[in-house]
Amino acid sequence: MATLLITSAGFEGHVIKLKLGTNRIGRGPENDFQIDHPTISAGHCEIDVQSDALMLRDCDSTNGTFIDGQRVVAAKLLSGRAFRLGEVELLVESTEIPVYIPRFQVAPEAQPPVVLADGSLICPRHPRNRSTYRCIHCKEVMCDGCVRRIARRGGKVHRLCPKCSHHLEQLGGEKKKKRSLLELLKKTIGIGISLAE
Numbered sequence: 001m002a003t004l005l006i007t008s009a010g011f012e013g014h015v016i017k018l019k020l021g022t023n024r025i026g027r028g029p030e031n032d033f034q035i036d037h038p039t040i041s042a043g044h045c046e047i048d049v050q051s052d053a054l055m056l057r058d059c060d061s062t063n064g065t066f067i068d069g070q071r072v073v074a075a076k077l078l079s080g081r082a083f084r085l086g087e088v089e090l091l092v093e094s095t096e097i098p099v100y101i102p103r104f105q106v107a108p109e110a111q112p113p114v115v116l117a118d119g120s121l122i123c124p125r126h127p128r129n130r131s132t133y134r135c136i137h138c139k140e141v142m143c144d145g146c147v148r149r150i151a152r153r154g155g156k157v158h159r160l161c162p163k164c165s166h167h168l169e170q171l172g173g174e175k176k177k178k179r180s181l182l183e184l185l186k187k188t189i190g191i192g193i194s195l196a197e
Contacts, residue, residue, distance in 0.1 A: 002049050003093040006035070011088065020097060023047045025085065039063045039086025053078055054095055061086070113141050133159060137166035
């Protein structure tokens with residue numbers, strides 16, 4: 001974490017832990033970090049925490065911002081560098097920015113599928129279910145409970161592999177073709193309508 005250490009008398013051991021982005025430092029309570037000292041302006045300076053360094057900007061302070069005794073308007077601060085706000089000395093203790101990578105729950109590792117006498121496959125993750133889908137990329141088989149679904153409003157539901165996120169194909173060939181309303185009526189009512197008439 002990017003940190004500053006105030007080294008002036010009366011502030012010994014006072015650490016400022018900077019957040020990512022812009023950090024405002026000054027005497028006023030509206031700042032991100034308040035330093036109560038008469039030589040520090042109400043809004044003295046800003047420090048931008050970037051990926052590799054800290055960028056210091058003076059905000060037109062009365063008593064100035066200094067590095068190596070020279071008044072600065074803007075400067076890059078590296079780890080181990082000292083600077084002064086008015087009469088208050090600070091040391092850049094660290095410029096490291098922690099990056100947190102979220103953990104995603106990974107699907108459990110699948111065992112090889114068991115083939116039944118009729119040729120159907122048992123789901124490797126759910127032994128009580130038959131496999132109904134196969135990934136077109138990694139070729140893993142799975143049951144309906146393993147499938148990850150993504151649907152857009154008014155759109156088609158996409159079935160994706162929990163392992164590699166590629167599309168799935170249904171096992172057992174194509175789905176039965178849906179019957180038309182005319183065919184359904186013929187079968188239900190038992191009418192024989194000839195289209196040639």
